[in-house]
Amino acid sequence: MVKRILIAGSVAALVAANAGEVAAQGFKPTRPIEFLVHTGPGGGNDLLARAISNIVEKEKLLPVRMQVTNKTGGGGITAMSYLSEKKGETHTIALFANTWVNGPLMSKEAKVTLKDLTPIVRLVTEPGVIVVKADSPYKSLKDFIDDAKKQPGQLKQSGGSIGSRDNIVRQLLMKNTGTQWAYISFPGGGERRAALLGGHVQIMVMDPQEAGEHLRNGSLRILAQIAEKRMASLPDVPTVPEAGFNIPNYLVIRGVVGPPDMPAEAVKFWEAFFAKVAKTAAWKKYLADNLFEDGFQTTAELVKFVDVFTEQARTVLKDAGVKIYR
Amino acid sequence: MEIFSGLLQGFAVALTPVNIMWCFIGCFLGTIVGILPGLGPPATIAMLLPLTFQMNPTSAVIMLAGIYYGAKYGGSTTSILLNVPGESASVVTCLDGYQMARNGRGGAALGIAAIASFIAGTFGVIMLMLVAPPLAKFALAFSSPEYFALMCMGLAMVVLLAGKSMVKALLAMLVGLWIAGMGTDLFTAESRFTFGQAELLDGIDFVVVAIGVFALGEVLGNMETREGVAMLPVPKGLRNLLPNVEELKACRFAFLNGSVVGFIIGILPGAGSTVASFISYGIEKAVSKHPEKFGTGVPEGVAAPEGANNAETGGAMVPMLTLGIPGSGTTAILLAAFILWGLKPGPLMIQDNPELFWGLVASMYIGNVILLILNIPLIPLFAQILKLSQYVLYPIIFGISVVGVYSVSDSLFDLSLLTFFGLLGYCMRKLDYPQAPLILGLVLGDAMERALRQSLMMSQGDLSILVSRPLSAGMLVLTALVLAVPMFRKANAWRMKAID
Numbered sequence: 001m002v003k004r005i006l007i008a009g010s011v012a013a014l015v016a017a018n019a020g021e022v023a024a025q026g027f028k029p030t031r032p033i034e035f036l037v038h039t040g041p042g043g044g045n046d047l048l049a050r051a052i053s054n055i056v057e058k059e060k061l062l063p064v065r066m067q068v069t070n071k072t073g074g075g076g077i078t079a080m081s082y083l084s085e086k087k088g089e090t091h092t093i094a095l096f097a098n099t100w101v102n103g104p105l106m107s108k109e110a111k112v113t114l115k116d117l118t119p120i121v122r123l124v125t126e127p128g129v130i131v132v133k134a135d136s137p138y139k140s141l142k143d144f145i146d147d148a149k150k151q152p153g154q155l156k157q158s159g160g161s162i163g164s165r166d167n168i169v170r171q172l173l174m175k176n177t178g179t180q181w182a183y184i185s186f187p188g189g190g191e192r193r194a195a196l197l198g199g200h201v202q203i204m205v206m207d208p209q210e211a212g213e214h215l216r217n218g219s220l221r222i223l224a225q226i227a228e229k230r231m232a233s234l235p236d237v238p239t240v241p242e243a244g245f246n247i248p249n250y251l252v253i254r255g256v257v258g259p260p261d262m263p264a265e266a267v268k269f270w271e272a273f274f275a276k277v278a279k280t281a282a283w284k285k286y287l288a289d290n291l292f293e294d295g296f297q298t299t300a301e302l303v304k305f306v307d308v309f310t311e312q313a314r315t316v317l318k319d320a321g322v323k324i325y326r
Numbered sequence: 327m328e329i330f331s332g333l334l335q336g337f338a339v340a341l342t343p344v345n346i347m348w349c350f351i352g353c354f355l356g357t358i359v360g361i362l363p364g365l366g367p368p369a370t371i372a373m374l375l376p377l378t379f380q381m382n383p384t385s386a387v388i389m390l391a392g393i394y395y396g397a398k399y400g401g402s403t404t405s406i407l408l409n410v411p412g413e414s415a416s417v418v419t420c421l422d423g424y425q426m427a428r429n430g431r432g433g434a435a436l437g438i439a440a441i442a443s444f445i446a447g448t449f450g451v452i453m454l455m456l457v458a459p460p461l462a463k464f465a466l467a468f469s470s471p472e473y474f475a476l477m478c479m480g481l482a483m484v485v486l487l488a489g490k491s492m493v494k495a496l497l498a499m500l501v502g503l504w505i506a507g508m509g510t511d512l513f514t515a516e517s518r519f520t521f522g523q524a525e526l527l528d529g530i531d532f533v534v535v536a537i538g539v540f541a542l543g544e545v546l547g548n549m550e551t552r553e554g555v556a557m558l559p560v561p562k563g564l565r566n567l568l569p570n571v572e573e574l575k576a577c578r579f580a581f582l583n584g585s586v587v588g589f590i591i592g593i594l595p596g597a598g599s600t601v602a603s604f605i606s607y608g609i610e611k612a613v614s615k616h617p618e619k620f621g622t623g624v625p626e627g628v629a630a631p632e633g634a635n636n637a638e639t640g641g642a643m644v645p646m647l648t649l650g651i652p653g654s655g656t657t658a659i660l661l662a663a664f665i666l667w668g669l670k671p672g673p674l675m676i677q678d679n680p681e682l683f684w685g686l687v688a689s690m691y692i693g694n695v696i697l698l699i700l701n702i703p704l705i706p707l708f709a710q711i712l713k714l715s716q717y718v719l720y721p722i723i724f725g726i727s728v729v730g731v732y733s734v735s736d737s738l739f740d741l742s743l744l745t746f747f748g749l750l751g752y753c754m755r756k757l758d759y760p761q762a763p764l765i766l767g768l769v770l771g772d773a774m775e776r777a778l779r780q781s782l783m784m785s786q787g788d789l790s791i792l793v794s795r796p797l798s799a800g801m802l803v804l805t806a807l808v809l810a811v812p813m814f815r816k817a818n819a820w821r822m823k824a825i826d
Contacts, residue, residue, distance in 0.1 A: 041372025047662060050376060072735070074510070074527030081524060106515040109524040156784060162515045184470075184783050185512045187776070190595045190651040190658065197649065198466035200784070209665070213650055213672025289668075322515055 125295030127227035336684030356396020364730030422627030433567030446633035450640020470780035475801035477774035483608030502767020543751020584633020592641020603631035
């Protein structure tokens, strides 16, 4: 704890010394910005938030520092309820991810949804890949589906919690093809991969980056990619529709959200600010390094998108037999 | 030969003054993090990550790994002196370590913990170096049925942790299992036993329960004996502070047991050092000539778990470095760090970055020596704590506990939970319920339930999957044997009586 404060302090001093000016537009931050994430240190959104605050610091985009705060718990629900208590606040913003949409649908305890907060921008969309072990008999997604048809319920997929993209893609594929295979949840990415590499399950959905090294050494094979269009790094792998399965493209998204009733000029400021961040070379390099895609959406676009996205998740999860509370 | 030249290359990297300095900094920070309850290596490493961006990746990984294994050394200190587990893995060390301190052998307990840590830590590194690739394959052969059997084996240790009454031990374990079941169910996303509280969606943190039941329960219990007798005896002179020959002799098997068990369990992703320390403690007690003395302050009861939790570090590095698969929270963050530095963790990492792998291995040899040198002279210093009167000591324990729990989650809700578990620990003491089985149930319950349900999903509900696989069947047989031990003992005692 003491160390945490010490480190925060030294980082703060560093940032304060370097901070430059940003164009004023009615609202201007005057205090340090609390940048809230729902994962613990080292988690997906935590790394993203730290990368953003690094870029902001290096490019001197903000006159004050951005302090990453971790409010973990309940798959985002703790962070969401913390943010909802900051009504009208202009110096607290948060990074959201899919769980901010799906979590409240599945949880009785949740008190707010993403719509009750103030969505600001979408920053990132993450493609996925469907992989099998390199010595697997399946050479294409169709091979796997055909085999699943022959022996319903016998094949297995390892993945995360039931509300994750892994399961949603499975549900969409099963519905589209009238097949069934088992879904086995593991809490950690490492255990999921170990189950696949150990031959205990046949198929898995992964982040491209996660798969990258296993491809290079030849222990995994990609059957299809979950993306709007083929990723630059995987020009020869078909997308799921190209592989012959016309299912909607379910995105993994990350973006920025403010507390409820955030004043309009503050929303405008943050929208313009993140638009600027998204144009920096450092940000583009970060996206490329992590095999993310630029998923930038303005506030107006995002608000519409959240509705569609929530509805999509609700339908799929309901089909999957998950109890939906709202 | 390849290993030899690799190691030489590694020492060439690790012995540069800069890297020795980073190794020392890591070990030093780790020791402090270990001593502070609550704050663990994962959070520390994550917080220090931004500072390592400018560093050479090899130096950075040497430092961060130092924090990881250094914390294992430091974790025993508060367990032994204050009954406050400094790391989750050192909760088992409380059982005999704190009793040793109460018997006036606190310094010896600290010494044994440091020596066991050194031996097992070094063993872990040697094994990591020699057999990493084949062992990684072994880890992959482990699937959910094997994990379930492993957890059963762990849970069977309850019969060895029980005090006078087996029924009370089983009841305490059930409460632990129940607490482990709280929170959001991974498979269905339903919340269980959350009583409508969003704070309980992730269940209850193990640290909160362990500190409450052990540390606060102890303080509350001791406050009733008002005469100031709780002041712990401290022997004078350095020689009396360090472990003596008999104590070290008693630990001979424990050093080996802890090293092997810790390393093997470390390799398995998802088992963890707390499980390792429980199992090696159980084994130590099962083979002991005087099992009844465990829990009253026997040195091997400190050596086995401390060894296990240090050997686990070397084990956990095996799947991380050879497969890119993290086996614990800390290795997951180290992996994230590799990516940030532009390395590519995965099956080819060692091949592509030999200087990093061998530099890390060599630095772990050096780090273990540094930690031994760092820890032994500190013993007389730490032992001074025992001289404090209870009016000073108890508020300190209280303060450390509260700060420790708060530092994990920044949540006031957890502090009320801490109070609740403190009171529970107090009641358990009063009613003579052992605390260790509760912690055991809590540690294993979650993983065990998960493994069982995963197994049954794999077999479509067919229970025979648990016994039709040789590894899991073997472990289940072992479990049955462990459960039979006390029955044997009873039968034996009865036969002896009959013969008389």
